[in-house]
Amino acid sequence: MTYTSTGSPGSIGGATRSYMGSDDGMKTLATLLLLLIPSLVLAEDPLPSWNEGPAKQSIIDFVEKVTDKNSDSYVPIYDRVAVFDNDGTLWCEAPLPMQVYYVLAELKIKVAQDPTLAEKPMVKAALAGDFEKLLQGTHYDGLVEIIGLTHAGMTTTEYDAAVKAWVKTFRHPRFDRTLAGMTYQPMQELLRYLRANDFQTFIVSGGGADFMRVFAYRIYGIPTNQIVGTNTLTKFELVDGKPVLMKTMEHMFVDDKAGKPVGIHQFIGRRPIAAFGNSDGDQQMLEYTTIDNPYPSFGLLVHHTDAKRAYAYDSHPPSSGKLVTALEAAPKYGWTVVSMKDDWKTIFFGSE
Amino acid sequence: MTYTSTGSPGSIGGATRSYMGSDDGMKTLATLLLLLIPSLVLAEDPLPSWNEGPAKQSIIDFVEKVTDKNSDSYVPIYDRVAVFDNDGTLWCEAPLPMQVYYVLAELKIKVAQDPTLAEKPMVKAALAGDFEKLLQGTHYDGLVEIIGLTHAGMTTTEYDAAVKAWVKTFRHPRFDRTLAGMTYQPMQELLRYLRANDFQTFIVSGGGADFMRVFAYRIYGIPTNQIVGTNTLTKFELVDGKPVLMKTMEHMFVDDKAGKPVGIHQFIGRRPIAAFGNSDGDQQMLEYTTIDNPYPSFGLLVHHTDAKRAYAYDSHPPSSGKLVTALEAAPKYGWTVVSMKDDWKTIFFGSE
Incomplete structure (x- = not known):
């Protein structure tokens, strides 16, 4: 669909004028105009940061x-x-x-509030960046422990904040x-x-x-x-x-x-x-x-x-x-x- | 906001004609018309089946x-x-x-396909309308059994059908x-x-x-x-x-x-x-x-x-x-x- 914006409105104007005498006509005209607007917008490249290919x-x-x-x-x-x-x-x-950066930042806050936490092996591993250790075992117990410390035991409001x-x-x-x-x-x-x-x-x-x-x-x-x-x-x-x-x-x-x-x-x-x-x-x-x-x-x-x-x-x-x-x-x-x-x-x- | 539908389009027609020469004008007119349409709808009682009170x-x-x-x-x-x-x-x-009607209808279909099912105590109870029995026990085992028979063990496509x-x-x-x-x-x-x-x-x-x-x-x-x-x-x-x-x-x-x-x-x-x-x-x-x-x-x-x-x-x-x-x-x-x-x-x- 093409639309010439510089010409006279004559191309749709005749139809437009005959539409204007009734409610239905008003709705039809509005619909027609809305159909034109997206076509103007979509004429631009929708993905400008993508190389052609x-x-x-x-x-x-x-x-x-x-x-x-x-x-x-x-x-x-x-x-x-x-x-x-x-x-x-x-x-x-x-x-x-x-989310790992969040977990680490949050762990540091928790440890500052309760230094005994730092003695837990999995907390030690996380803070030392030893993620291999957290992922050991069939049930990722270390990872689950760390997620539990930073994502549970608080209200949803506290977590969001x-x-x-x-x-x-x-x-x-x-x-x-x-x-x-x-x-x-x-x-x-x-x-x-x-x-x-x-x-x-x-x-x-x-x-x-x-x-x-x-x-x-x-x-x-x-x-x-x-x-x-x-x-x-x-x-x-x-x-x-x-x-x-x-x-x-x-x-x-x-x-x-x-x-x-x-x-x-x-x-x-x-x-x-x-x-x-x-x-x-x-x-x-x-x-x-x-x-x-x-x-x-x-x-x-x-x-x-x-x-x-x-x-x-x-x-x-x-x-x-x-x-x-x-x-x-x-x-x-x-x-x-x-x-x-x-x-x-x-x-x-x-x-x- | 009121809108007279029977008059000539003159009241907004003059503006319309001057709008029609530019893209912005087209958008403005479309917006104006859309503003009018909802006001016509909302003027009606939105809850006609509710008694006043x-x-x-x-x-x-x-x-x-x-x-x-x-x-x-x-x-x-x-x-x-x-x-x-x-x-x-x-x-x-x-x-x-x-959903209980669905369960009962589905149970009947299953029993027709596999009559041994009818011997299960909970299936018997359900088909006899003895819902008390299904709800006995702390974990509603009877109810869960019946739901399992009618809502699991099939693909989502089969269930939907x-x-x-x-x-x-x-x-x-x-x-x-x-x-x-x-x-x-x-x-x-x-x-x-x-x-x-x-x-x-x-x-x-x-x-x-x-x-x-x-x-x-x-x-x-x-x-x-x-x-x-x-x-x-x-x-x-x-x-x-x-x-x-x-x-x-x-x-x-x-x-x-x-x-x-x-x-x-x-x-x-x-x-x-x-x-x-x-x-x-x-x-x-x-x-x-x-x-x-x-x-x-x-x-x-x-x-x-x-x-x-x-x-x-x-x-x-x-x-x-x-x-x-x-x-x-x-x-x-x-x-x-x-x-x-x-x-x-x-x-x-x-x-x-």
């Missing part, structure tokens, strides 16, 4: 295909569900995932940027582009749901109820007559690997048509989204190939973001692989 | 207060979260909750109405009224999330991701290369009583400002919503007082919908109590 083109082709009402590939708005991993997909997870306070002080050790500044500009554009095309965007992450919810609306425009993450139960009580939710470590659900499709079913309740990840932990989410889906579907992997502007890793990542089997599966299932080095003009949000 | 007035006062930008009570759209119990609040739960098939055949034993026909007309109007005022409406029910999700968008306009209910985990697998989610009975979360605020935190992640229920099972949800909330808040209990047009019950309900302690708490916390007999002109959807 097959990755960018595959995104645009998919979005245009599923939003074209005259196409067999049209997907109703209700079913335009897009799911995004967070760590390594929407923001940087190197040298450590952001602690995360908020930390967000204000956080700066990335290498880039000296804030949390929001460590999100990827091209992915922020992708979130906006999908929403402009009536997609609902969800985070589906192995990170803590309560952690992400503190800031995700502000930095991604994603509301708390569109965030699926690792979670545990709270306990409801009236304390001095006031409602309180205490965070516990009970009933833990780990939203990673085969847990991601499970979390999607549990929290979203319908199958996505687009999934975005960066590691083997996202493979099952991409499989669930793209294999045997009655709708057209789209899978994308962000490949960390840019050591200069960010980090380069796949099989030996600085964190949990190993990308081996999913990368092998990509050609088989037609998943787009994005090379950060080649496909992205800019890496970090607002860094142009 | 304190209950109806309390709803309208609350909505007007939190949407008035010039008021101290204004609540940003992001935080306009409203939560609704389902059984007995949005639709009839007598003589048995709808079974519920869909049942929905088509269901008719209420007393009213001979469909599922949609057993929803309450006044509550349907309330859902629409809140949404027209930019509330997000969620179901928070003790019923099965997967059960409600099959039809809730069609009958309530509530999407799957805004339904919080009792849930268990699924298991993700590729079977013959195709993704499958198997329903299991593991990791059960019961979304009732003190579980409702817990479910709200887990799935919605922010505190509601309005809560609607009908039983003691909704008390904690109303407490969480209305006590010590930094925003203005609203709680409402549907009281089943109409034996003639529906059912009358509170302390001796036909199902689990006991309303005793919540009714006692209502005056203390300022919750609106709706008498179905006195406050509702119509009971069932589309029954005028």
